Amino acid sequence: xxxxxxxxxQVILYGAFAAFIGYFATSPKxxxxxxxxxxxxxxxxxxxxxECRKRTPEELAKMPPNMRAPMDCPRERSDIRLExxxxxxxxxxxxxxxxxxxxxxxxxxxxxxxxxxGSHQIAVRMNDNLIKPGFNFVKxxxxxxxxxQVMVIDFNPDKGGLFFQ
Amino acid sequence: MAWPxxxxxxxxVMPVDLTRxxxxxxxxxxxxxxIVTGGTRPGPPVSFHSILRKGARSVFLRxxxxxxxxxxxxDNPLRHLGALGxxxxxxxxxxxxxxxxxxxxxxxxxxxSIGDLSGEQWYLGGILRSLHxxxxxxxxxxxxxxxxxxxxxxxxxxxxxxxxxxxVPLLWLAYxxxxxxxxxxxDQLAQVSATATAELLDWLPIFSEPSARNFLTPDSISDRFFxxxxxxxxxxxxxxxxxxxxxxxxxxxxxxxxxxxVMLATLLALLILSLLQPxxxxxxxxxxxxxxxxxxxxxxxxxxxxxxxxxxxxVWLLLLALTALLFALPLLPHPAAEPVAVVDPAxxxxxxxxxxxxxxxxxxxxxxxxxxxxxxxxxxxxLCAGCGICAGxxxxxxxxxxxDKLVTGIDMPQQPIHALRExxxxxxxxxxxPQRVVVFxxxxxxxxxxxxxxxxxxxxxxxxxxxxxxxxxxxxRGGADGVLLNTCRPGGCDFRxxxxxxxxxxxxxxxxxxxxxxPAARLQLCAAAAGDEPMLSxxxxxxxxxxxxxxxxxxxxxxxxxxVSNHA
Numbered sequence: 001x002x003x004x005x006x007x008x009x010q011v012i013l014y015g016a017f018a019a020f021i022g023y024f025a026t027s028p029k030x031x032x033x034x035x036x037x038x039x040x041x042x043x044x045x046x047x048x049x050x051e052c053r054k055r056t057p058e059e060l061a062k063m064p065p066n067m068r069a070p071m072d073c074p075r076e077r078s079d080i081r082l083e084x085x086x087x088x089x090x091x092x093x094x095x096x097x098x099x100x101x102x103x104x105x106x107x108x109x110x111x112x113x114x115x116x117x118g119s120h121q122i123a124v125r126m127n128d129n130l131i132k133p134g135f136n137f138v139k140x141x142x143x144x145x146x147x148x149q150v151m152v153i154d155f156n157p158d159k160g161g162l163f164f165q
Numbered sequence: 166m167a168w169p170x171x172x173x174x175x176x177x178v179m180p181v182d183l184t185r186x187x188x189x190x191x192x193x194x195x196x197x198x199x200i201v202t203g204g205t206r207p208g209p210p211v212s213f214h215s216i217l218r219k220g221a222r223s224v225f226l227r228x229x230x231x232x233x234x235x236x237x238x239x240d241n242p243l244r245h246l247g248a249l250g251x252x253x254x255x256x257x258x259x260x261x262x263x264x265x266x267x268x269x270x271x272x273x274x275x276x277x278s279i280g281d282l283s284g285e286q287w288y289l290g291g292i293l294r295s296l297h298x299x300x301x302x303x304x305x306x307x308x309x310x311x312x313x314x315x316x317x318x319x320x321x322x323x324x325x326x327x328x329x330x331x332x333v334p335l336l337w338l339a340y341x342x343x344x345x346x347x348x349x350x351x352d353q354l355a356q357v358s359a360t361a362t363a364e365l366l367d368w369l370p371i372f373s374e375p376s377a378r379n380f381l382t383p384d385s386i387s388d389r390f391f392x393x394x395x396x397x398x399x400x401x402x403x404x405x406x407x408x409x410x411x412x413x414x415x416x417x418x419x420x421x422x423x424x425x426x427v428m429l430a431t432l433l434a435l436l437i438l439s440l441l442q443p444x445x446x447x448x449x450x451x452x453x454x455x456x457x458x459x460x461x462x463x464x465x466x467x468x469x470x471x472x473x474x475x476x477x478x479x480v481w482l483l484l485l486a487l488t489a490l491l492f493a494l495p496l497l498p499h500p501a502a503e504p505v506a507v508v509d510p511a512x513x514x515x516x517x518x519x520x521x522x523x524x525x526x527x528x529x530x531x532x533x534x535x536x537x538x539x540x541x542x543x544x545x546x547x548l549c550a551g552c553g554i555c556a557g558x559x560x561x562x563x564x565x566x567x568x569d570k571l572v573t574g575i576d577m578p579q580q581p582i583h584a585l586r587e588x589x590x591x592x593x594x595x596x597x598x599p600q601r602v603v604v605f606x607x608x609x610x611x612x613x614x615x616x617x618x619x620x621x622x623x624x625x626x627x628x629x630x631x632x633x634x635x636x637x638x639x640x641x642r643g644g645a646d647g648v649l650l651n652t653c654r655p656g657g658c659d660f661r662x663x664x665x666x667x668x669x670x671x672x673x674x675x676x677x678x679x680x681x682x683x684p685a686a687r688l689q690l691c692a693a694a695a696g697d698e699p700m701l702s703x704x705x706x707x708x709x710x711x712x713x714x715x716x717x718x719x720x721x722x723x724x725x726x727x728x729v730s731n732h733a
Contacts, residue, residue, distance in 0.1 A: 009236075013232070018434040018435065028461070033455055106373065110364070148454050
């Protein structure tokens with residue numbers, strides 16, 4: 001049987017152990033971003049265009065009848081050029097490369113931009129076929145972000161291309 | 166010849182011929198190594214790592230010994246961190262099974278079903294939920310302390326290499342299990358953790374699409390996400406348990422659980438904490454909004470603030486570098502391995518006692534090649550710690566055997582039983598004074614060399630577990646008035662079980678036992694670790710005082726002089 005002093009010592013030490021666990025299991029509090037900040041997530045996953053070529057009649061004639069596809073599309077996808085401006089200032093200029101060993105996968109990007117809550121002018125431009133100049137998808141809009149709001153910039157051809165959510 | 170001590174400078178070296186035994190195997194079994202008596206083996210070169218490790222060891226040891234005061238060695242949680250961790254894991258598993266039965270994995274129902282536990286069923290589900298969380302935090306803490314302790318005690322190479330290497334992956338499995346549990350609740354904390362973890366994972370080139378896209382908007386999450394989470398949160402802990410089995414696979418007499426008092430007190434502490442500060446959910450997750458300040462579990466979720474403070478690249482670099490360092494630690498310079506136990510087939514009776522006592526499962530029994538129907542001990546050199554506990558357990562190690570060359574069934578080349586008997590006989594013969602005492606002391610415990618005097622012979626041992634109890638009787642019948650035996654502190658044996666086996670053998674609870682005819686008053690057992698020299702000295706004074714009072718008592722054993730004895 002332990003001595004009374006030993007029992008008191010054990011109670012104190014087990015209590016300290018529980019207090020240590022209890023404190024650091026909840027404290028100190030953690031805040032990922034400041035109160036007056038909002039978050040813009042730019043996340044796009046898109047297959048670049050393929051640089052197809054129309055086969056000539058002579059080429060088609062040389063092919064087996066069941067394989068006479070009119071277009072010759074390589075497996076590789078085009079890089080995608082993406083730009084983003086925030087309040088007139090360029091914040092992103094990048095070229096997304098297709099994934100996969102044969103560069104036939106999607107091109108992806110995921111970026112976070114922490115901005116002050118309030119009104120912002122956002123412009124996003126994208127070109128998914130780099131043999132053509134310029135940008136074939138453009139979205140520009142003034143948005144009003146509340147503190148803590150998460151706004152997503154994504155791309156979906158079915159939704160008309162670039163969109164803010 | 167006096168038994169020299171490492172404290173007296175360079176230990177002397179003497180060649181010993183142990184090959185003259187009646188066995189064709191003996192020449193192969195006994196290597197012709199030199200015996201370094203009572204000395205320390207050459208250590209590794211001094212490096213930043215060794216200085217750091219020794220510094221940490223010193224701090225850890227002091228705290229550990231301070232806790233021996235209130236807890237005692239047997240119940241000192243720091244001395245049983247592995248067993249305590251396993252106990253916490255069982256609490257986590259037990260409470261988790263209940264939580265699993267009431268969990269609804271629907272996207273909205275998951276938050277509700279867990280919240281109801283803390284609200285409507287606070288007396289059972291709420292407490293179990295809190296217990297699950299706090300035991301998980303305690304597990305992370307205990308696991309980290311266990312890692313630090315084993316590192317600073319240098320337990321990562323040689324015969325411990327396997328346990329070390331199998332322990333490193335468990336850190337990852339434990340962490341994955343812990344962090345996944347937070348996501349299941351799907352509150353704001355889960356939202357922060359899941360998103361931040363996905364963003365961290367996306368830094369690695371392992372996904373074709375960023376996994377963080379799964380947490381872009383509220384629509385991104387589906388019921389299947391929670392089904393997958395539960396699957397992971399159960400599957401990974403199962404892997405962890407499997408890994409733990411492998412982790413302790415190569416040691417014997419594993420402490421799967423700590424002492425009853427430790428278990429009860431730990432459970433009580435966590436239960437009180439659960440009642441005073443129940444684990445509650447934050448507001449439900451909403452991926453369209455970022456949460457504000459949150460109650461944060463720093464034991465498990467610390468990685469997110471670390472990432473925010475630095476970058477995913479730095480965090481991965483830290484994690485992978487730390488893991489690689491842990492795996493590479495055994496490659497760093499470390500003390501040379503101790504010579505391993507050797508078996509002499511002619512003297513091995515196949516009794517299994519060494520098999521039963523070996524702390525590291527280094528001994529196996531095989532059919533004896535020369536004696537049909539008998540077994541023979543075989544030592545796995547990779548697993549042998551060189552502690553000598555097997556030699557202490559061998560019935561052939563009794564010093565009362567008449568033959569001049571005492572060859573036992575299993576022996577330590579660096580401190581053979583024969584040499585120990587010779588040393589003891591010579592040391593006892595040299596003793597003079599009214600109370601002649603022989604001190605058998607673990608070389609890793611308190612330094613006993615300072616006790617050596619005309620009336621005190623000091624015999625350092627690899628581990629007290631290597632001392633057959635019959636040596637105590639042999640010393641008393643050889644002329645000593647008393648014997649002081651110093652082990653490490655309970656639970657503090659470098660070879661895990663040396664102190665325990667010694668106590669049990671002396672108490673007659675384990676074979677080979679000390680004969681009951683040996684007067685208990687003439688034997689003093691002390692448990693003084695390195696630095697506890699005053700305690701050892703006090704124990705010697707106690708023994709002397711007792712011997713002085715009982716000097717005329719009629720409990721003296723009849724003398725036994727092997728060289729003139731007619732019986733073996």
